[in-house]
Amino acid sequence: MSTQLKLDSQSVIQTKHLCKSYGDKDTLVKALDDVTLDVKRGEFSAIVGPSGSGKSTLLQMIGGLDESDSGEIFLAGNNIADLSSSALTQYRRDHIGFIFQSYNLIPVLSAAENVEYIMLLQGIDKAERKERTFEILKQVGLIGRENRRPGQLSGGQQQRVAVARAMVSKPDIILADEPTANLDSKTGVELLDMMKELNEVHNMTFLFSTHDPKIMDRASRLIKMVDGKLTK
Numbered sequence: 001m002s003t004q005l006k007l008d009s010q011s012v013i014q015t016k017h018l019c020k021s022y023g024d025k026d027t028l029v030k031a032l033d034d035v036t037l038d039v040k041r042g043e044f045s046a047i048v049g050p051s052g053s054g055k056s057t058l059l060q061m062i063g064g065l066d067e068s069d070s071g072e073i074f075l076a077g078n079n080i081a082d083l084s085s086s087a088l089t090q091y092r093r094d095h096i097g098f099i100f101q102s103y104n105l106i107p108v109l110s111a112a113e114n115v116e117y118i119m120l121l122q123g124i125d126k127a128e129r130k131e132r133t134f135e136i137l138k139q140v141g142l143i144g145r146e147n148r149r150p151g152q153l154s155g156g157q158q159q160r161v162a163v164a165r166a167m168v169s170k171p172d173i174i175l176a177d178e179p180t181a182n183l184d185s186k187t188g189v190e191l192l193d194m195m196k197e198l199n200e201v202h203n204m205t206f207l208f209s210t211h212d213p214k215i216m217d218r219a220s221r222l223i224k225m226v227d228g229k230l231t232k
């Protein structure tokens with residue numbers, strides 16, 4: 001499927017008039033209200049806004065984790081609504097890297113195995129898997145801890161594994177929903193600095209949400225949301 005998606009546009013993600021509501025007539029919440037957004041390759045952008053403003057919903061739609069009510073999402077110019085459900089699964093696997101606030105690592109696998117797993121699904125051969133896993137774990141500062149399971153790592157180290165896992169398959173964009181929310185302030189800032197370095201070295205596009213002003217300061221662009229709408 002990855003060959004069906006042309007990846008030649010400077011825009012990695014574009015949303016057009018994206019809308020998503022939850023609830024019924026009496027309880028209706030417009031989580032996304034006509035969101036039109038363009039994220040260019042190499043951006044390190046933060047979605048910011050009060051609790052309930054729609055940040056997570058926007059990341060979920062872009063990541064193909066949930067369907068919008070109306071509007072369109074383009075990945076490098078290709079409309080993801082045109083994908084079948086199996087193609088959408090491959091879209092997530094091959095084009096999007098996810099980082100969640102609760103790390104979401106597989107507890108029975110070591111740090112290295114967690115990173116390697118997605119490449120196994122992609123059919124990458126063992127020698128290349130090992131080499132790429134070692135290289136990315138080196139970049140996130142986890143060499144020496146590669147055989148530890150998530151429960152044997154600190155929160156900051158677990159999130160570094162999650163960053164490595166998101167990066168290793170060379171996705172077009174990494175989506176991170178409050179990646180530092182479960183970390184203390186110093187560890188959160190260190191994690192963001194590391195992500196920023198990966199962004200600069202690899203021109204990897206990051207789109208993340210945050211509440212933390214210290215984290216916002218590190219973004220190259222702030223995307224502000226209020227009540228499901230983008231604001232200036």
Ligand SMILES: Nc1ncnc2c1ncn2[C@@H]1O[C@H](COP(=O)(O)OP(=O)(O)OP(=O)(O)O)[C@@H](O)[C@H]1O
Binds near residue numbers: 051
């Ligand atoms: N599955 C759901 N069912 C019902 N309402 C939902 C659901 N998901 C989100 N909402 C509502 O949609 C709105 C946007 O929620 P969302 O989680 O996207 O905001 P957020 O900006 O990420 O908030 P936070 O910063 O607290 O994580 C909120 O009013 C929320 O209550």
